[in-house]
Amino acid sequence: MMEIVVIGNGVAGEAACSAIRSRTKEAKITLISEESHPFYSPCVLTQYISKELKRSGVFLKTLRDYEKEGINALLGNRVERIDPVGRMVFLNDREIAYDKLILATGSRPIVPTIEGVQKKGVKVLKFLRDADRIFRAQGIKAIIIGSGPVGVELAVALRKRNWEVCLIEALDWIMPNQFDEKGSFIVRNILENHGIKILTAEKVLSIEGKPHVNGVVNSRAGRREADMVVLTIGMRPSTQLARQAGVEVGELEGILTNEEMETNIKDIYACGDCVEGKDPFTLKPKLSLLWPQAERQGTVAGYNCIGEHRSIRWVPDVINLDVFGTFVGAMGQPARMINHGKTEMVEVVGKEKYHCFVLSEGRWVGGQFIGDHEGMGILLPFMGRDYEEVCKKIRDEEEATRFPWYYPTRDFFYKMEEP
Numbered sequence: 001m002m003e004i005v006v007i008g009n010g011v012a013g014e015a016a017c018s019a020i021r022s023r024t025k026e027a028k029i030t031l032i033s034e035e036s037h038p039f040y041s042p043c044v045l046t047q048y049i050s051k052e053l054k055r056s057g058v059f060l061k062t063l064r065d066y067e068k069e070g071i072n073a074l075l076g077n078r079v080e081r082i083d084p085v086g087r088m089v090f091l092n093d094r095e096i097a098y099d100k101l102i103l104a105t106g107s108r109p110i111v112p113t114i115e116g117v118q119k120k121g122v123k124v125l126k127f128l129r130d131a132d133r134i135f136r137a138q139g140i141k142a143i144i145i146g147s148g149p150v151g152v153e154l155a156v157a158l159r160k161r162n163w164e165v166c167l168i169e170a171l172d173w174i175m176p177n178q179f180d181e182k183g184s185f186i187v188r189n190i191l192e193n194h195g196i197k198i199l200t201a202e203k204v205l206s207i208e209g210k211p212h213v214n215g216v217v218n219s220r221a222g223r224r225e226a227d228m229v230v231l232t233i234g235m236r237p238s239t240q241l242a243r244q245a246g247v248e249v250g251e252l253e254g255i256l257t258n259e260e261m262e263t264n265i266k267d268i269y270a271c272g273d274c275v276e277g278k279d280p281f282t283l284k285p286k287l288s289l290l291w292p293q294a295e296r297q298g299t300v301a302g303y304n305c306i307g308e309h310r311s312i313r314w315v316p317d318v319i320n321l322d323v324f325g326t327f328v329g330a331m332g333q334p335a336r337m338i339n340h341g342k343t344e345m346v347e348v349v350g351k352e353k354y355h356c357f358v359l360s361e362g363r364w365v366g367g368q369f370i371g372d373h374e375g376m377g378i379l380l381p382f383m384g385r386d387y388e389e390v391c392k393k394i395r396d397e398e399e400a401t402r403f404p405w406y407y408p409t410r411d412f413f414y415k416m417e418e419p
Helices: 011-023 042-049 063-068 128-136 149-160 181-193 240-244 291-305 376-382 387-396 398-402
Strands: 003-007 028-033 071-075 079-083 088-091 095-097 100-103 107-109 122-124 141-145 164-168 197-199 204-209 213-218 222-225 228-231 235-237 268-270 318-323 326-332 343-350 353-360 363-370
Touching (some): 003 095, 011 028, 042 128, 042 149, 063 071, 079 240, 141 149, 149 318, 181 326, 181 363, 213 228
Parallel strands (some): 003 028, 003 100, 141 164
Antiparallel strands (some): 079 088, 318 326, 343 353
16 A cells, blocks of 8 residues: 655645546545644635624635544644654654655745744744634734735735734835736725834844733834834745755745646755745746645646646736725736846736736736636636737637627727726
């Protein structure tokens, strides 16, 4: 009987187990996770924090589900080291042999070297335990450092709980990895209209308090009071175990794999946030720390470890948020992150909506959607193609009638009168 060990109980590890079980009931699967909870969705943690979702609603599995699927789930256990020569995984109280090993170790929050960052009341948001701490926090004033999707969602959640929220971004506008300036400005207006204070081009110099945080000192705005500070600066791949085992890691600190998610060590696979992928357009190294990407990688890793050859297709990142009832979505790259070739931006403005299409050397590489997501799904498969080809494809698609105010021309999209 094949012994498969999966380290990590996030969506990548779960997808790997599901792929294996969909093809064989014979393989023995051992799933190891430091977290003591069964599989849950980190995507809804801010809804739990805002009290729009009960804590029980974040879970996607029960302990009984693992038993039904024939998975030996060792939750609340830490892997100390891996021996790839002896094919052994060592925990603090036992050792487990494997034929195939899947690393789905995820990522960890980036904690910057700010003076006072270790004070009580300074938090991060990645795991359920982090959400529990934020949910239980006492006070009325919160400062969130970092304005990516997690920071924005958390700002919205805390504001719904009547916290006074200040969102601080070191760059010139919020959500800089998803939006260009105009789209970012629209999102900023929505947040500010709901009472969230936003500081951009602002560096946090120190976090104050004895011993509990009571404020931060900024480079331009000076001191601002706070009962809680949350760091949402970003995530870094968790690769300590992989490095110790001799698994190759790339320049962005993620595990390197081939297209079958196999590492440089035979019979060791990796998937999810711990993996360093490729930008689908430039083929340069890229971290894609998003649920859909992790799910695809986990599925491919699971199939390949039982001999069913599948290859990963690197696809653009897609994010979507509900910002006080307004849809905010983006896919691919904003123009500011494209540092090669001729870049164009085509904007489509309608009633209570803003769409922006980013072109690089005539290819569509990014899209930004505010107000509605109509057309987003049909357009996604065409990303990376020449815009004239995209226009022809859309003309041929019957579903294009769902958004008749987009009419493809040589100018990519022409805004007609909205019906």
